[in-house]
Amino acid sequence: MTTMHTLNPTADPATDIDEVARLIRADGTRVSDGELDPWVDDVDHAFLRDLYRDMSLVRRVDTEGVALQRQGQLGLWAPCRGQEAAQVGTARALRSDDFVFPSYRELGVGLVRGAEPADVVLSWRGEVHATYDPQRMRTAPPQIIIGAQSLHAVGYAMGIQRDRGGEIAVAYFGDGATSQGDVNEAMVFASSFAAPVVFVCSNNQWAISEPVTVQARFPIAGRAPGFGIPSMRIDGNDVLACLAAMRWAADHARSGAGPAFLEAVTYRMGPHTTSDDPTRYRAPEDLEVWAQRDPIMRLEALLKAEDAWDDAFEAGVADRADELAAAVRDAALHARSREPLAVFDDVYAEPHTALAAQRRRFGAYLDGFADDEENAR
Template sequence: MTYTQTEPDHGSAASATPADAAAEPVADIDDVARVLAPDGTRVADSALDPWIADLSPHELRALHRDMVLTRRLDAEGVALQRQGQLALWAPCRGQEAVQVGTAHALAAGDFVFPSYREHGVLLARGARPEGYVLAWRGEEHSAYDHTTINAAPPQIIIGAQTLHATGWAMGAQRDGSTDVAVAYFGDGATSQGDVNEAMVFASSFRVPVVFVCSNNQWAISEPVTVQAKYPIAGRAPGFGIPSLRIDGNDVLACVAAMRWALDRARRGEGPAFLEAVTYRMGPHTTSDDPTRYRTPDEVEMWAQRDPIARLEAYLCAAGVLDDSALAEVAAAADSLAAEVRAACIGATTRAPETVFDHVYAEPHAALAQQKADYVQYLAGFSAGEDLA
């Protein structure tokens, strides 16, 4: 465990400013807290063990199931985009453990603020099949009801959701609630001002928010070694926020770390920061070609650390999973993919003027006039008028 801190220690190595940052490399990817080794064996005496001691076989199977479903959903999203059914898709293959593990630790009242890649978080929160694709198809601004699954719409603006999460947490704090906000973002977002500003507010007001950074090694085509000479988790103590650097391909470590962070937030101890060291196996989005900036050897090395294979090895060895259970999960994954495909291809495009609907909670005269003008403008096309 590299950056485990129960309280910020401004004199520690984690918060110290190196004399020559350029001379030191980013910490090794194995310099992390974990429960399961890459081969699926249990790490002896992991400091995270107490946080997951109560996980039942049912809960372990649920973690595995949601990871498998997330991967199948992700593959379907890529396929739909390649077939012209979606405008874009942000693959999450390889990052299933951090998404599913952290989401499974949440309570129903907690609220998540995802980036555009957290398909596994939305799945774990209960999103319906259409919720994954209609926004990427351009049919909806948000394809799921945020009040039903307690998840904000996926944020496209890099890092902006950290400010939204912090603001929500400040409101929850003032309402006397024990609910916690969670902001998900990538390593690239940590270079944005929004993330740092959010941490300033979160720390200053000791609000119940957890920052989850999925360090997948690449911000589009920029490696993390360019923007972070030291582990990203080491930045949080500088804001007065304790942090953990965990193996993001170890779902049990992700559950444990999130439970630790949520526990302290609910007790009024303020925010926490998790750096989950993982890897984006696919492109940044379907408009990207990762072969232009990374090597096959690097991808293969991370393939050997696959989060699903790791958990399967552990659960099969423990007798929690067998061939029958694996077949049932595979069938459920195929069924979800079919439902997502049907929801995408069967989508009905709404009338153009509905873009004005639901902008305000109450009737708005100026907006109503704009809508009427737009309807008249559209009618001109069908009437064959010269609109030039």
């Protein structure tokens, strides 16, 4: 098996942005691609507006999440600004019964799959029972361990095979995860058993502070055929190309032909997480270049060029984005955290001496803060 789309195996994984499949250029011009076009021939202006709305909502919630963390309402936040097209486009190509295994940055995938406002913030506060119902959203809880979800997705896909189901599993991960054993082992199993799974690598150019050129000498999508998995390298800032590519990949996996692999070439415009300072390791001119490739701006340009944009639509999207952001903020501000010592309550069904000792030590630690507060007065 080979790649579905022509891939230059010697392309630089970071700089050769033109070595990708795309349908919308950075300036909003619609271009043709013989392999992608058939997968989006049903996409009309209404569908494009829906994609624009979804990406705008993701960006607005992402902005709110960063603000809430900076204000002390969340412990951490993993921004996805700049990656909206890769997330929304691929997620919109899935069926409702497909099962998704995301990393911690797939906010857009979660919102497309039906996440409620509380679902996207309470886990970042560390609240008990903070995550969503995986069965309702057909989406596993976000995985923090890098690449581990790829194995989970393949295992689930092998279960689908044995149940003779018609759905697929999807694993999302970043470029850095492809250097982990888990992702490579997952591809071995997926290929060997022809599992109905799609691997989606969001190549945002940075694995925390390590550039993709340290992770790979050549395009990441070129690795998959070595496992016998067809792959495609797409413009991750082109939501239409992401939709088309995922439709191809999902159809391939669902047909019984085995796994498929997508590399969505995009850029992480913000920090790795809110505990990171990207100004220490990347040049500001890189941000300027990628700002011109913004996924939301390019779709807006296309809609305007095709007379599918008006003030009412723009205002409606802005209002809906503000409403959703307000609901997210309300969910965070009205969350009621348990008392710190309650973290020990549900560890064991019966009393445990070691746990009791840990509770006493933690209680003494907390009492130390009370002394500091009293001295401050």
